[in-house]
Each structure stands twice: as C-alpha cells, then as structure tokens.
Amino acid sequence: MEEPIISIRNVYKYYKDDIQALRGVSLDVYKGEVVMIIGPSGSGKSTLLRSINNLEDIDFGEIIVDGLSVKDHKDINKLRMEVGMVFQQFNLFPHLSVLDNVMLAQKIVRKRSQKEAYETAMLLLEKVGIPDKASAYPLQLSGGQQQRVAIARALAMNPKIMLFDEPTSALDPEMIQEVLEVMIQLAKEGMTMVVVSHEMGFARAAADRCILMDEGKIVEEAPKDELFRNPKEERTKLFLSKIL
Amino acid sequence: MLSKKKNENDTNQWIDKDLPQVGELSKIDAWWGLVLIVLISIILLLVLKPDPFSRILDYVSDGIIVTLEVTVFSFIFTMVLGLFCGLGRVSTNKIIYGLVSIYVEIIRGIPLLVQLLVWYFAFPAVVINIGKSMHYEPFENYLANPVAMAIIGISICYAAYMAEIVRAGIESLPAGQMEAARSLGMSKSQAMQHIILPQAYRTIMPAVGNEFISLLKDSSLVSVVAVADLTRRGREFMSTTFMPIETWLMVALLYLLMTLISARLVKILENKSKMGGR
Numbered sequence: 001m002e003e004p005i006i007s008i009r010n011v012y013k014y015y016k017d018d019i020q021a022l023r024g025v026s027l028d029v030y031k032g033e034v035v036m037i038i039g040p041s042g043s044g045k046s047t048l049l050r051s052i053n054n055l056e057d058i059d060f061g062e063i064i065v066d067g068l069s070v071k072d073h074k075d076i077n078k079l080r081m082e083v084g085m086v087f088q089q090f091n092l093f094p095h096l097s098v099l100d101n102v103m104l105a106q107k108i109v110r111k112r113s114q115k116e117a118y119e120t121a122m123l124l125l126e127k128v129g130i131p132d133k134a135s136a137y138p139l140q141l142s143g144g145q146q147q148r149v150a151i152a153r154a155l156a157m158n159p160k161i162m163l164f165d166e167p168t169s170a171l172d173p174e175m176i177q178e179v180l181e182v183m184i185q186l187a188k189e190g191m192t193m194v195v196v197s198h199e200m201g202f203a204r205a206a207a208d209r210c211i212l213m214d215e216g217k218i219v220e221e222a223p224k225d226e227l228f229r230n231p232k233e234e235r236t237k238l239f240l241s242k243i244l
Numbered sequence: 245m246l247s248k249k250k251n252e253n254d255t256n257q258w259i260d261k262d263l264p265q266v267g268e269l270s271k272i273d274a275w276w277g278l279v280l281i282v283l284i285s286i287i288l289l290l291v292l293k294p295d296p297f298s299r300i301l302d303y304v305s306d307g308i309i310v311t312l313e314v315t316v317f318s319f320i321f322t323m324v325l326g327l328f329c330g331l332g333r334v335s336t337n338k339i340i341y342g343l344v345s346i347y348v349e350i351i352r353g354i355p356l357l358v359q360l361l362v363w364y365f366a367f368p369a370v371v372i373n374i375g376k377s378m379h380y381e382p383f384e385n386y387l388a389n390p391v392a393m394a395i396i397g398i399s400i401c402y403a404a405y406m407a408e409i410v411r412a413g414i415e416s417l418p419a420g421q422m423e424a425a426r427s428l429g430m431s432k433s434q435a436m437q438h439i440i441l442p443q444a445y446r447t448i449m450p451a452v453g454n455e456f457i458s459l460l461k462d463s464s465l466v467s468v469v470a471v472a473d474l475t476r477r478g479r480e481f482m483s484t485t486f487m488p489i490e491t492w493l494m495v496a497l498l499y500l501l502m503t504l505i506s507a508r509l510v511k512i513l514e515n516k517s518k519m520g521g522r
Contacts, residue, residue, distance in 0.1 A: 055423055081429035091424035095442050104438060105428035150424075157428060 004028035005161060005192055006052060011061035013047055013216075021047040022058070023216035029161075034193045034206050038227070039213035040239060045196045048213070049163050052194065053083040066160055081109060084154030088166040090146040092138035092153070098125070099134040102153045110157060117156075124152040128182050144175030148182055155186075162186065164195040180205075198243050200228050212236045275511075279504045286497050296487055300478075300494045307477030308498060314394055314473060315460045321399035322406050322459070323452075329403055330410020331436070344407065351404035356397075357465050363397040364388055364469035394466035402459055409451045413444035449517055453510030457503050464499070474498060 006029040013022040021044045029035050037045045050056040051063055054070040063070040068079040093101050102121035106112045112120070125131045128148035130141075138146055147167055154162060164183065168176040180202050187193055187206035195202065203210055203225035210227035212220045212235070220233045228244075231237045289297040332344030351359070368388040375383025417440060425435035467476035478495040482488050 053427055055427060077429045077431055080427055083427070085424075085427040087420055087424060089418070089420050091418070091420035093421065093424070093439055093443075095446070105425075105430060108434055108438065109429040153428070 002030060005031045005066055006194070007062075007064040008048070008052070009062045009064075011048070011051060011058050011063060013044070013051065013056060013058050013060075020216050021056075022051070024061075025213075025216070025218055026061075027211070027218065029192060029194060031160075031192055032190045034187045034191075034195065034208045036203050036207040036210045037194065037196045037213055038198050038210065038239070038243075039219075040242075043213040044216040045213045046165055049165050049194060049196050052161075052163060053080050053085055055085075077109070081157055082160045084157060084159035084162045086147070086150050086154055086162065086164045086167045088169050090138070090143070090150045090170070092146055092150055094138050096137075097134070098130070098136050098138065098141070098149050101138065101149060102156045105153070106156050120156050121152070124155050125149070127155075127185075128152045129178070142175060143171045144178045147171065147175075147179045151179075151182055151186075161192045161194070164193065164197060166196055168197060168199055177201075200225065200244070203228055212239065214239070275504070275508060279501070279508065282497060282501050282504060286494075286501065289494070289497075296485065296490050297494055300481055300487075300491055301498075303481045304474055304477040304495065304498070307472055307474035308502075310391070310472055311460075311463055311474040312502075314391065314398065314463045314466055314471065315456075317395045318398040318402065318463070319456055319459055321395065322402040322455070325399060325403035326406025327410055329407030330414065333407055333411040334414050348404045348407055351401055356401050356462055357468065359401050360394060360397040360465055360469050363393045364390060367393070390466075390470040394463075394469055394471045397469075398459065398463065398466070402455060406452070406455060409448050409455065410444070413448035413451075414440055416447050417443055446517055449514045450510075453507070453514065456510060457506050460503055460506060461499065 006027070008025055008027040011022050011025045012020070014020055023044075025044070025048055027035075027048075037048065039045045047056055051058050051070065052065060054073075054076050058070065065079050066082050068075050068082075070076070070079065072079075092098075093104070096104060099118070099121055102124060103114075103117040106117040106120060107114065110117075122131060122134065125134055128151055130145055130148055133141060133145060133149075138149065141149065151162075151167075167183070168179055171179065176199070180199060183193070183195070183202060184205045193206075195207075207225055208223065210222055210225060211218055212227060212231075212233070214235055220227060220231065220236045222230070222232070227236065228240065231240055290301065329344050329348065332340045333348070335341045335344075368386055371383050371386045375381070375386060421439055421443065422435055425439040426432070430438070463473060464475040467473050467479065472480075474495060478491050482491040485491070
C-alpha cells in the first residue's frame with residue numbers, strides 16, 4: 001500500500017470557551033487524489049483544512065504532510081512550501097501588482113532568480129487565463145480574476161498539494177465557472193487537492209472522494225460524487241436537502 | 245454577503261486614494277496660500293518695523309536651528325524605536341509584549357515636561373551618585389548635555405505613542421494577509437517586511453505626519469531644560485528688552501511657519517506613497 005501524502009490521525013481542536021472544532025478526525029489523502037469536504041458552517045471543515053498547513057494549531061492527534069509533522073514548528077515553512085492554499089477572500093497582496101503577487105514568494109522563499117520567477121509567473125498566469133493582467137493591481141480585477149491570480153500565486157511555489165477553502169463562496173455566480181474550470185484542469189493534471197466547497201459541479205467533474213463533516217466529525221465518505229447523488233446517512237440527506 | 249461588502253470597502257480604500265481628486269487640489273492651493281500669508285506677515289514686520297522685529301529674528305535665529313535639530317533627530321529616533329516597539333506590541337512572544345506594554349503605559353502616563361525634567365536633572369544625579377559609590381571618575385564628573393538629554397527624552401516619550409500608531413496600522417490589516425503570506429512559506433519576519441509593513445505604512449502615514457508636527461511644537465518644552473531653542477531664545481530676548489508683544493508675535497509666527505510647511509511636506513509625502521504602489 002502506498003503511503004498517504006496527507007495523513008490525519010485522530011485530530012482534536014478546541015477553541016476558547018470549550019467549543020470543539022474538531023473531534024477525532026482521521027483522514028488519509030493519497031497522491032493525485034481530489035478530496036472534497038462539505039458540511040454545514042461550524043462543522044469544522046475549514047478548521048480541518050487550515051490545520052493541514054498549520055494556520056490552525058491542533059490540540060491533539062497528528063497530521064503528517066509529505067513526511068513532515070504540522071507540530072514541528074521549525075520545519076513549518078518547509079511544509080508550507082509544499083502546500084498551496086487558496087482562500088475564500090482571495091487574500092491577494094493589494095500593494096503588489098498581479099505579477100509581483102505571483103513572483104514574491106518564489107523569490108524570497110524558493111530563492112529563485114528574477115528571471116526564473118518571472119517566467120514561472122507568466123506561464124501560470126497564462127494557464128489561469130489572465131496573462132494580460134500581469135501589471136494590473138489586484139483590486140482592479142473582478143473577483144473571479146482575483147481568485148485565479150490567487151491560484152497562480154499558490155501554484156508558483158510548485159506545491160505537491162493544493163488546499164481550497166471555499167474558493168467560490170465570495171464570487172458572483174457568473175464568475176464561479178471560470179474558477180472551477182481552472183480547478184478542474186488542475187485536478188486532471190494530477191494535483192493532490194483538498195477542497196472545501198459545496199460546488200456539485202466540481203464534485204461531478206473532478207472529485208475522487210467526497211466527505212461530509214458535521215460537529216467536528218466525519219459523518220460520511222463516498223467515492224466520486226456519490227455523496228451528492230446517493231447519500232446513505234440521514235445527516236447527509238438533511239444537509240443536502242438544504243443546499244441543493 | 246457581509247464578507248463581500250467588506251471586500252468592496254477594501255477596494256475603495258486602495259483605489260480612491262490614487263485617483264487625483266479635484267477638491268484636494270484646490271485645498272492644497274488654499275493651504276499654500278496660508279503659508280504665503282504667514283511668510284508675508286513676517287516679511288512685512290521685518291521691513292516696516294525692523295526695530296525691533298529684525299533684532300528679534302537675529303537674536304532667535306540660532307534658536308530656530310536648535311529647534312529644528314532637536315525635532316529632526318528626535319523624530320528619527322522616534323520612528324526607529326516606535327517601529328520596534330510597535331512590532332513588540334503585536335508580538336506573540338509574551339515577554340516582549342509585556343515589556344513593551346509596560347514601557348508604553350508608563351511613558352504615556354507621565355507628562356512630557358516631567359519626563360524632560362527627569363532626564364535632565366534626575367538622571368545625571370543618579371549617574372553621579374552611582375559614580376561616587378563606585379569611585380568611578382567619569383561617572384562622578386558626569387555632565388549632561390542638554391540637547392542630547394532633550395532628544396533622548398522626547399524620543400522615548402514619542403516612541404511610545406508611535407508604537408501604538410504602528411500597532412494600530414498593523415492590526416488594521418485583514419488577518420488574511422498574514423495567513424496568505426505564511427501559507428506561501430514566508431517566515432513571520434518576511435511576511436512583516438514584504439506584506440504587512442508596506443501596507444501598514446500607507447495607513448499610518450497621516451498619523452505619523454501629525455506626530456511630527458506635534459513633536460515640532462512640543463520641542464518648545466526643552467526650553468526649560470537649558471536648551472537654547474526658539475522658545476528659550478525668545479524668553480531671553482524678552483527679559484532683556486521687555487517687549488513681550490513683539491517677541492512672542494515673532495516667535496509664534498516662526499513656529500506657525502514651520503508647522504505649516506511641515507504639514508505641506510507631510511501631505512506631499514503622503515500622496516507620493518500612494519502613487520508609489522501603482
């Protein structure tokens with residue numbers, strides 16, 4: 001059996017005032033897999049995703065990403081270099097041009113030369129379909145364009161894994177598709193992806209596995225988009241009836 | 245919905261600043277007009293009544309230099325110390341945070357004038373006493389340099405306020421900026437240097453400019469600790485000539501001219517920093 005690239009073992013996370021965000025979550029993600037996590041707000045799905053690159057500290061359990069533990073804070077930047085993340089709010093750097101957004105971390109974290117970083121950046125901007133916006137500033141772009149830049153920025157680090165935290169939730173409906181297309185393309189190229197999203201279209205096109213989380217636990221897990229089409233658990237049915 | 249709204253606000257924050265605004269241009273002219281009026285008033289006084297105004301200006305002119313010297317040096321130290329203390333105020337290291345917080349709270353609770361008196365009178369006395377008890381000659385004969393003590397006193401006081409400005413500037417940025425930087429593998433200091441501080445800098449520019457002008461005015465307090473600044477030179481002139489009206493009119497106009505010009509320069513810098521990002 002192949003080693004999982006992300007191994008989540010019995011993870012617990014408490015917030016202040018004793019709210020439990022994660023209550024014993026275990027999950028393996030294998031190289032090239034696309035795992036989709038759905039669930040009501042407050043179910044801990046974003047917390048789980050953010051634990052994978054240690055934006056959240058876990059209180060108990062273990063997460064190993066490509067051989068590195070999230071608890072080993074000395075190596076955390078090494079781990080994060082391998083794990084790209086795309087946020088709901090894009091979080092582009094507004095004081096830098098699109099090109100600089102994509103180039104900065106390459107230069108100062110990956111230590112690439114200006115030329116190499118530039119070439120990588122332009123290649124990726126082409127890939128996400130907005131090379132003509134390279135010299136624009138993030139806030140001159142539409143939400144969909146910003147999110148595509150954010151994907152390019154994460155990809156520029158040549159990560160082994162990509163995490164998506166509700167990447168289309170802040171977008172106007174007509175812009176969702178352009179972002180999903182980039183994500184589906186990425187999945188087809190064999191990128192390992194963990195996606196928190198309720199976009200059924202993405203599940204149908206790209207997901208290898210879907211997971212429903214509720215109250216900090218994994219409730220149901222099913223291959224492809226079967227979770228949407230053929231839910232087994234009552235909790236899943238109830239949730240799907242609300243979002244569909 | 246809520247989050248989208250926030251995003252739109254952010255957009256305004258970054259785009260509005262960069263559009264040249266018609267209203268602002270005419271405001272700039274009006275402000276330069278004020279500078280001109282003050283300048284003309286001073287020149288008229290000098291030309292129409294050279295005695296005593298020209299004499300006053302002659303007498304206090306070296307005080308102007310001292311005032312500017314104290315202001316500029318204090319401000320440079322304030323910026324450096326304030327930046328580090330501001331970073332300390334957002335530090336997750338509890339010891340650094342605690343120490344900086346105590347410093348800020350103590351300094352902000354004591355009037356600047358009292359602090360200057362401490363630095364000029366109490367501090368040297370402490371050094372001399374230590375020197376005596378240790379029989380260490382350089383300390384026993386320690387003589388405080390008034391200008392140096394004034395600069396130290398003002399810098400340490402103003403840095404505490406500057407630290408709070410820097411902290412507010414950093415905290416005004418969305419948490420997502422730091423998270424995005426860290427998620428790309430940047431260390432905390434790389435994220436500060438490349439992502440957080442350049443953005444915070446633009447937010448705090450106006451407040452920093454105001455601090456400079458306050459500092460320029462507060463520098464008049466150093467006149468009580470033997471620094472021959474503009475205010476002190478004015479007082480000396482008045483006590484020898486008994487011309488309070490003319491003396492203080494001249495001194496007040498000179499301060500006004502300096503603060504108005506500073507305000508203009510700050511504004512120009514501010515606009516420049518906004519353009520720089522585009």
